[in-house]
Amino acid sequence: MNQEQFVALEKVINKDYSNIAGIVVLKDGQTLYEHYFNGCSDTSRIHVYSVTKSIVSLLIGIALDKGCIKSLDQKVLSFFPDYLVKKGERTIQKITLENLMTMTAPYKYKHVVPYVKYFTSDDSVTFTLDLLGGRGQIGKFRYTPLIGPDILSGILVKSTGQSVFDFATENVFSPLGITVKSNVTFHSKEEQFAFNKAKDISGWVADSTGVNTGGWGLTLSAMDMAKIGQLYLDGGMWNGKQIVSVKWINESIKEHSRWEKLNLSYGYLWWLIDEKEHACAAMGDGGNVIYFNTQKKIIISIASTFVKNAKDRLELIKEHIEPIFED
Structure with missing residues (x-):
């Protein structure tokens, strides 16, 4: 690693991935790179779109561990x-x-x-x-x-007796030091459009009944996302505490289905990127990604403001970011 490599990386980002808000790289438990773009900082919270699904997967696993949900075979x-x-x-x-x-x-x-x-x-x-x-x-x-x-x-609300926000705060956000301040509700389409573009709203979208969205609507920072990646890389352990079982982690990141059209393997709301290296990703619209590679012990998170047809972040990770940090 040297400064020239970082300069070259940031040149590529500014040219081809100009909506990126922040990137964090963790390896062997250390922060090796943390950089922000477009006026964002470590306090910026970005709508991460479908990355929300992978957080919901984590919560389902915790609910199973606690016995709130009996089995995924339940109707x-x-x-x-x-x-x-x-x-x-x-x-x-x-x-x-x-x-x-x-x-x-x-x-x-x-x-x-x-x-x-x-x-x-x-x-x-x-x-x-x-x-x-x-x-x-x-x-x-x-x-x-x-x-x-x-x-x-x-299902989480019915099985745990808590709101998704409260269950997530108690079992994931607070233990990991992740900031998600409150529910976010919209009263107009203009409010929703503003939320999608915002860099300073911390929360999780909920409908008028108080149920949080399952496929979108959560805001996180690049470091928040990196922490989730670290949790998965460490088998569900965080600071000596088992947040979610190793069993659930392992089940989450093995193939259960496949999108044949795109030749992509799918676990439990996680994409399986490289079977040989045990690399997986949570991916959200606009180019929001939590990527972790078990073999290389590296986590790369990318927070991005929304643009249509954002350029493939996995290409950026595999070709321009990951090689910098290889031994």
Whole structure:
């Protein structure tokens, strides 16, 4: 490592990845690189989009460890006994928690995703349950960026007796020293657009019933994300305390399904990047990433403000960041 390598890296970032807010690199428990861009700092909190899913995966694991959830084989509707299934709908009754965790649950919407109705819904969990099932095949991979993961938030609320925010604060955020200040609720689309672009809002989006979003809506700093990566690299251990079981970590980052179209392996809401090196990633829109490589004992987190069609961060990591820190 030398200053020339960092200068070259930052030149690439400014040229091709200009929406990056911050990058942190940890190796062997040490911070080897921490740099911020676009007027951001270590106190900036960025909407990390689908990285939220991987945090929800962690929370599901903790709920299983605590016995709040019995098994991923539990039927989704077992958590919602008051939900009324429409006549003739059988598929939804067979869908399990495992299907939600592996993106192998079918939904009724196809090409036209009802985003407007979703964002204006007062109860995201019921809205999503109404779309679960249909004529699709259970077990076939179908990535659902926004509409789908909120059911997992509903399951956490039902099973733990706490809000997702409170459960996460008690079991992850506080122990790891991660700052997520409060729930964030929107009263207009303008507020939501402002949130997506903000660098100084700390919180987790929730609907009017108080249920936090499962597939998006969490704000984190680059260092916050790096801490999550370190937790996974260390088998769920943090400062001598087992935050989540090694068993869950291992299950989370092995292949359970695959997106054939993109040839990407999927664990429990984590992407599996390199089987040989045991490299995995949480990836969010705009170029937000928590990447950890078990073999190389390295964590790379990237926080990014939103732009459409952001350039592939894994390419940046594999070609420009990771090689700098190889022994």
